[in-house]
Amino acid sequence: MNMNRHPMKTIEFEMNNITSQQLKQIYPLNQLRKDLIDGLMSNLRIRPYRCGEMLFDIDDSPEDYFYVIEGSVELADRLRRSVQAIGPAEEQQAQPLPYMAPSPHRARATTDSRILLVNRRELLEALKQNESAPRRSAAGSHWDNLPPDDLSEITRRRTAENRAAAPPTRPERVLLVVDHPTDAAIAQMMLERLGYRVTWVRNFHEAMEALARERSDVVLLDVQLPGVDGFEATRRIRERWPAGSGPRIVALTARALKGDREACLAAGMDDYISKPISIHVLGAKLSSENWALVEAPVIKRFADVIGPSSIVQLIDTFVTNWPTMVDAVRGALDQKDALTLRKAAHSLKAAADTLGIRVVSGYSLKLEHLGQSGSLEGAPALLGQIDSVRQETTVELGRIRAGYSS
Amino acid sequence: MNPSNAAYPEVALDARALAALDDAIGAENVVMIIDTILGSVPAMRRQLRTAAASGNLSGVRHVAHQLRSDCAYVGATELCARLQQLESGAETGRLAQPVAEVDGVSAMIDGLLNALRGVRNVRALAA
Numbered sequence: 001m002n003m004n005r006h007p008m009k010t011i012e013f014e015m016n017n018i019t020s021q022q023l024k025q026i027y028p029l030n031q032l033r034k035d036l037i038d039g040l041m042s043n044l045r046i047r048p049y050r051c052g053e054m055l056f057d058i059d060d061s062p063e064d065y066f067y068v069i070e071g072s073v074e075l076a077d078r079l080r081r082s083v084q085a086i087g088p089a090e091e092q093q094a095q096p097l098p099y100m101a102p103s104p105h106r107a108r109a110t111t112d113s114r115i116l117l118v119n120r121r122e123l124l125e126a127l128k129q130n131e132s133a134p135r136r137s138a139a140g141s142h143w144d145n146l147p148p149d150d151l152s153e154i155t156r157r158r159t160a161e162n163r164a165a166a167p168p169t170r171p172e173r174v175l176l177v178v179d180h181p182t183d184a185a186i187a188q189m190m191l192e193r194l195g196y197r198v199t200w201v202r203n204f205h206e207a208m209e210a211l212a213r214e215r216s217d218v219v220l221l222d223v224q225l226p227g228v229d230g231f232e233a234t235r236r237i238r239e240r241w242p243a244g245s246g247p248r249i250v251a252l253t254a255r256a257l258k259g260d261r262e263a264c265l266a267a268g269m270d271d272y273i274s275k276p277i278s279i280h281v282l283g284a285k286l287s288s289e290n291w292a293l294v295e296a297p298v299i300k301r302f303a304d305v306i307g308p309s310s311i312v313q314l315i316d317t318f319v320t321n322w323p324t325m326v327d328a329v330r331g332a333l334d335q336k337d338a339l340t341l342r343k344a345a346h347s348l349k350a351a352a353d354t355l356g357i358r359v360v361s362g363y364s365l366k367l368e369h370l371g372q373s374g375s376l377e378g379a380p381a382l383l384g385q386i387d388s389v390r391q392e393t394t395v396e397l398g399r400i401r402a403g404y405s406s
Numbered sequence: 407m408n409p410s411n412a413a414y415p416e417v418a419l420d421a422r423a424l425a426a427l428d429d430a431i432g433a434e435n436v437v438m439i440i441d442t443i444l445g446s447v448p449a450m451r452r453q454l455r456t457a458a459a460s461g462n463l464s465g466v467r468h469v470a471h472q473l474r475s476d477c478a479y480v481g482a483t484e485l486c487a488r489l490q491q492l493e494s495g496a497e498t499g500r501l502a503q504p505v506a507e508v509d510g511v512s513a514m515i516d517g518l519l520n521a522l523r524g525v526r527n528v529r530a531l532a533a
Contacts, residue, residue, distance in 0.1 A: 180472045182442055186479060189431040224471055254475050276423075276478040279430040384426025 174286070175216040176200045177207045177233070178252065179226055183275065187220065187252070190279045196286070204228035204236070211237065216247045218286055220273075223253040223264070231267040238268040250285055252277070278388035280359045285392075293389055294396045298356025308404035315401045318351055319394055325351060326386060329367060333379050341379065342371025348386075355397065359389050417517030419525065423481025433529070440526050443476050444519060451515050458504040466504060467496035473515070480522065485514045 174191050178184040179202045191198045199216070201207050203225055210216070219237065223230035234249050241247065251264045251272035264272040271285050284293045303311040325348045332341035349364035363382045370379050427436050450469050457465030474489040488511050495501035 180475060181446060182439060182472075182476050182479065185439060185442060186427075186431060189435050193431065224468065226468065254471060254478070275475050278426075378425075380422045381425035381429040384422035385429060387422065388426055 173197050173199070173214070173216045173218075175207060175210055175219045175247070177202075177204070177219060177225065177230075178222045179203060180222070183222065183252070183277075187277055187282070190277060190282050191220075191286075193279065194283050194286070204233040207233065208236070208240075211241065211247070219247045219249045220286075221249055221251055221269070223251050223272075230269075231263065234264075234267045234269050243268065243270070248286075274391055276388070278385070278392070280385065280389050281392040284359075293357065293359055293393045294400060295356030295358055296400055299400055302354070303404060311404045312401055315355065315397050315404075318355055318357075319397060321351070322390065322394075326383070326390075329364075329383055329386075332371070333376060333383060336376060338371045338374045338376060340371075341376065342368050345371055357393055357397075360386055360393065417482050417485055417514055417521045419521050420481030420483055423479065423483075424525065427479060437526065437529050439479065440522050440529075443480065444522055444526070447473065447476065447515060447519060451512055454508050455505075455512065458508040461504065463496040463499060463501060463504065466501070466508065467493050470496065470511075473511075477518065480518075480525075482518050482521070485511070485518055488514060 172195075174196045176184060176187055176191065176198050178187060178200070184200050184202075188198050188200055196218075199210055199214070201210050204227060207219065207221070211219070221230045221233060225233060228236070230251055230253075234251075237246065237249060248270045249268065251269045252275055253264070253272055254275040273281055273285050280293065299311060299315075302314075306314075325344065328344035329341060329348060332338075332344050345364045345367035349361050349368060352358075352361040352364060363386050367379055367382050370376055370382070424436065427439070431439070450473055454466060454469045454473070457463075457469060470489045470493040474486050474493060477483075477486040477489060492501070492507055492511055495507065496504070501507055
């Protein structure tokens with residue numbers, strides 16, 4: 001990396017006046033972005049600003065340089081010695097960036113985040129320095145022995161340690177009310193993989209007994225239960241444990257008909273999941289926004305720049321083109337054409353990134369890596385995961401779109 | 407062709423669905439799920455036939471629904487679509503010939519079981 005060619009001070013961080021060329025200079029470094037996207041980004045809330053992705057093709061990005069990242073205050077403090085923080089929150093509010101105009105969401109974000117400009121080497125060093133500092137977790141660290149560039153390993157370990165050390169931010173206990181053994185087994189395995197403790201019962205009466213016996217954070221309820229069905233079960237659960245004080249109720253349905261969602265919500269359910277269950281959809285529905293299929297704030301930021309009608313158009317275009325883009329990936333896989341796979345996956349990823357569609361973006365990136373490496377092993381599974389979230393993602397996009405179309 | 411398989415309509419399993427399931431719950435658990443399906447589907451088929459023969463459309467709908475769920479997980483998309491038709495027909499009362507419809511699906515279920523046994527055997531050999 002040539003540190004002299006792009007010293008950090010050369011970039012005047014006036015986003016209101018920034019030129020395309022300047023944006024290109026601060027576009028995230030390809031490799032770090034790849035490293036970040038799988039874990040570090042979500043766990044530390046570092047993220048390259050996505051506006052760049054919409055303006056420039058990632059392949060044309062310089063191999064060495066700046067990242068514009070959004071980080072928590074805590075992260076900004078950690079990195080302060082090594083990076084240039086672009087003003088405190090108050091200053092950002094005083095000079096709103098064009099893609100981050102003041103809004104209820106933005107106002108919330110400015111209280112706990114900073115905009116940072118950082119290059120790859122410094123970020124790596126800062127992360128390592130941070131690891132040598134005392135931490136709340138007394139679990140000990142093995143990071144000192146890591147080679148400097150092994151960010152993937154850092155990411156992996158940090159992810160695991162964060163998960164172990166962090167206080168639970170998502171519901172822990174799930175009451176699974178499903179009578180069909182296959183559905184029950186698959187749902188239970190997925191839930192346990194996601195870190196939940198699961199109690200499985202087969203019908204409404206067993207569910208009521210279980211709820212009286214032990215606290216459940218979420219009831220995952222098959223709509224088509226024998227006897228008392230999911231709708232009636234929800235009404236009776238809500239009579240005894242009203243919304244707000246009782247568990248969240250998430251329906252499982254294989255129907256996925258228009259109006260089903262409204263029927264579920266009308267019955268008092270908080271959300272619904274279509275079968276066959278996708279582990280990503282399950283994680284997204286049961287947990288916090290960290291698992292969201294679509295990051296609404298990403299769309300919000302973009303909307304602040306291009307306006308609501310353009311966002312609606314963009315969402316429509318994505319939903320319309322999704323099958324074509326996925327078919328291109330599928331076709332490349334069928335032909336075992338790694339180069340085409342890489343390109344097709346890259347296109348899908350770029351489109352998904354633009355709208356903050358995280359799961360699709362993550363799997364597309366992995367597909368792109370496989371295409372790049374020439375090894376297609378595991379690619380069908382990745383494509384299967386993308387397929388598995390399509391319906392829920394489309395519904396979620398539709399929900400977000402509605403907020404911009406009125 | 408194995409003579410014992412000759413009467414089975416071929417049921418293709420979408421490898422992507424199984425691969426996605428591998429990814430979600432682990433390959434060893436997928437084998438367990440396949441075993442569960444192999445163990446439960448014959449009984450469900452009997453229930454389906456009994457319900458159809460007695461004109462119990464609610465029963466047809468319920469069992470078809472559960473079978474459809476199994477088919478979706480293992481990528482038996484064609485059979486899944488047939489079961490959805492059966493389920494919808496039973497739900498709306500527009501199933502003209504329930505027994506014949508169920509017989510048609512039943513033959514495909516043989517194909518499904520055969521295909522799943524194949525997957526099971528391949529995985530057992532690979533393990």
